[in-house]
Amino acid sequence: MINTEAFTKRLQKVIDYYGETASSFAEKIGVQRSSISHILSGRNKPSLEFVLKILSAFPEVELYWLLNGKGEFPAIKKSVDVKPVDIKPEPPPVAIQEKIQFETKKEKTIESIVIFYTDGSFKNFKN
Structure with a gap:
């Protein structure tokens, strides 16, 4: 079960991190301004669709962090050191x-x- 009060604090942290207002954040994720307002006030709980819209619009937000507060925000991207490989065809038998x-x-x-x-x-x- 999601802790709505803790979720609200994390949502506010995301909004503040991106320097958004509730209205501009709602516009970026494609929901009505009242949806943000009702969730931030604790009146409504976030729907799965609401959470997925946040993740889609802001890839630095991790699902596990947003729902449970565990993990990192913003998400730390792990870099992979890729080295070019010179592939030479093998000689035929x-x-x-x-x-x-x-x-x-x-x-x-x-x-x-x-x-x-x-x-x-x-x-x-x-x-």
């Missing part, structure tokens, strides 16, 4: 290499090699 060498001795040249992957994608290597 020896049997294919031998066949390619055999066929190239007959004055033939390879025009292209197509590799099909199980996910439906492919790579086309042209000479």
Whole structure:
């Protein structure tokens, strides 16, 4: 069960953090001004739709923090260190290499090699 009084304090913290008024906050999340007013005054409890609209409009707000007060606000984005990977195609198996060498001795040249992957994608290597 959500603690309405604590939720109201967290909602006010979100509004203050973004420097919004109740009216501008209501406009940004797509609800009527009275909805914000009634929740802040404790008259109404927030609906799931109301909470989801906040999360959609303000990605720094975490659901668990908003509902239970646990976690961080604003949400700390964890960065992932991504390093580029140089992917080199593996050489074909020896049997294919031998066949390619055999066929190239007959004055033939390879025009292209197509590799099909199980996910439906492919790579086309042209000479």
